Amino acid sequence: MAQKRPNIPESVKRQIRQRCGFGCVICGLPLYEYEHIAEWSAVKRHDPDEMTLLCPTHHAEKTRGLLPVAEVKSADQAPFNFRSGQSESFPLRYSGDSCLVSIGGSIWRHEFTQDAVVPLLVIRGCAVIEVKKQDERLLLSLRVYNKQAKPLLQIVENELVFSTSSWDVELVGRLLTIRGGxxxxxxxxxxxxxxxxxxxxxxxxxxxxxxxxxxxxxxxxKYNIRMAGYSARGNGGSALRFD
Ligand SMILES: [Zn+2]
Incomplete structure (x- = not known):
């Protein structure tokens, strides 16, 4: 009788993510599967050193024998996302005439009637969250740091890129989580x-x-201010500004 394959423990998954740069080792995409480099039937164990991350396309290529195992092994030794210290950019599919941004429970809404650049959060004159409507496209841009001012991720006109030096980065469904521990x-x-x-x-x-x-x-x-439950429906003048 075939032995039931146990689930991969979360700690093993995390070790694989950390070693593989939080993306497919071949192309860097943060949508991936946890893959045994040698087939499961041959190893029958979840050893993080024997596993890697492959996106659905590269997983299918490997399964069909179009992507040689030797190539997977060499990519596993030098994962795509570690070559530049940041992830391959991932396109976010924002579109339409309206947007809603919720930050810490405060909500900004904006309806676009024409092409425009709308700052939503402004710090010392710099729009740190911005939405732009251009040629039927809705483009989101923002940058996020840790408390030591180290950049952790950026979205530039819908292209998401994150640093691979964080302890853990995980995109589960539509939820992106970056952990320091x-x-x-x-x-x-x-x-x-x-x-x-x-x-x-x-x-x-x-x-x-x-x-x-x-x-x-x-x-x-800096000002020991806490803000909760702010809500704005905007025409562009309702950005939250800290000068
Ligand atoms: Zn891939």
Missing amino acids: SRDILVQMEFQTPDAILITRGVFAFGGAQIQVEPDHIHLP
């Missing part, structure tokens, strides 16, 4: 495409000023 969530955001993004953890910063986002409030450590 096992109980230390640095960034959490849900991409509710086509028109919404929910940010529940992260630090936004510019020019030495910092805004810390927690699940139910925004915290400005």
Whole structure:
């Protein structure tokens, strides 16, 4: 009788993600499967050193024998995302005439009637979250840091790129989580495409000023201000500004 294949423990999955740069070792895509380099039937164990990350396309190529195992092994030794220190860019599918951005439980909505660039969160004159409507496209841009002002991720006109030096980065469903340790969530955001993004953890910063986002409030450590439950429906003049 065939032996039932046990689930891969979460700690093993994390070790594989960390070793593989949080993306397919061949192309860097943060949508992947946990793959045994040698077939499961041959090894029958979940050893993180014998496993790798492959996106659905490269997984299918390997399964069909079109992607040689030797190539997977060499990519596993030098994963795509570690070559540049940041992930391959991943396109977010935002579109339409309206958007909703939720940050720490405060909500901004904007309806576009024409092409425009709309700042939603402004720190010292710099738009750290911005939405642009251009030629039928809705383009989101933002940058997120840790409390030590180290950049963790950026979205530039819908192209998501994250640093591979974080302890863990995981995209599960539409939820992106970046961790600094096992109980230390640095960034959490849900991409509710086509028109919404929910940010529940992260630090936004510019020019030495910092805004810390927690699940139910925004915290400005410099002024010891906490803000919760703000809601704006905008024409472009309703951005949250900290000057
Ligand atoms: Zn791939």
